[in-house]
Amino acid sequence: MNTKAKPGSVLKNLRLANGWTLSEVSRRTGLPVSTLSKVENDKMSLSYDKLARISRGLEIDIGVLFSTEGPAAPLSLVTGRRSITRAGEGRVIETEPYEHIYPATDLLNKRFVPIVAEIRARSLSEFSELIRHPGEEFTFVLEGTVELHTDLYAPVTLEVGDSIYFDSGMGHVYLSAGPGPCRVLSICSGEESQLIAATRGPEAAAAASDAGESPAPPTVKRADRRRAGRS
Structure with missing residues (x-):
């Protein structure tokens, strides 16, 4: 549910x-x-x-x-943990640039955070600042065309099946660069x-100030099967 x-x-x-x-x-x-x-x-x-x-x-x-x-x-040394997230399940955080679906939120003390993201942003002007967080990030393109902008490299375009691994302390944003929907799977190493x-x-x-952040109310909704997984 x-x-x-x-x-x-x-x-x-x-x-x-x-x-x-x-x-x-x-x-x-x-x-x-x-x-x-x-x-x-x-x-x-x-x-x-x-x-x-x-x-x-x-x-x-x-x-x-x-x-x-x-x-x-506190996390014990016992192994064997697991968490199953079915298609259409997951916690959803929706902002104007992205919709983030977080699987496995019932499993605490994770060493990394999986995120399925629908990328809506198409311009850098939609962000008040580049996103950055300590750790590393791996992103795999599931659907559409992604353009990754960072503060240390020239923009890179990623197609379906492409992936990138990078230092997430580096400022970065994802943009949708194709005509259709754009979805990625990101794995972030979290300081958890x-x-x-x-x-x-x-x-x-x-940490950087958030003064430029939009005060628009958030939209929270259920993850549907079309975005969270294919049935």
Whole structure:
């Protein structure tokens, strides 16, 4: 059964449970108080890099932000974990440039984050700034033509079946460069569970300002079979 993603509500509950003020969460994550307030009140959506900032700053698995439960216990050394996401399932975060479908959100303390993304943006002008988050990212084109822009390389065009692996600390955005739908599978190394603690440092406080972010209310909907998988 599909469930709606409500990271803002989870963030608020987590903040109140820990006795944190919005200012304290802002200090930990590097996100402005105004942005956090809008997120908690479901008036602003979050891109992956901002979700990653919150998970690093609060030292939680990014999956916690999609869960109705609190943070899980520390990751044990026992292996054998698995999570199955059926076609049409997954948590969805929708922004103007992208629609992100997050599979396996029931599995916490992941070492990487899988994302199926529908790319809608067609111009750099649709972004207030390039996206960046610590770690590495692998992207495989499922449908359409993708144009990847970064701050260190010339734009590169990727067709169906092409893939790219890059340092996600480098500023980057994906654009749809074809006439039809554009979808990719991205695997991001997240600073979650023990990795979060290992990367804890002043970078959150020095994170780029979000002043140019659009305040448009987010749209949260179910992942359908056409986008989340082929039946």
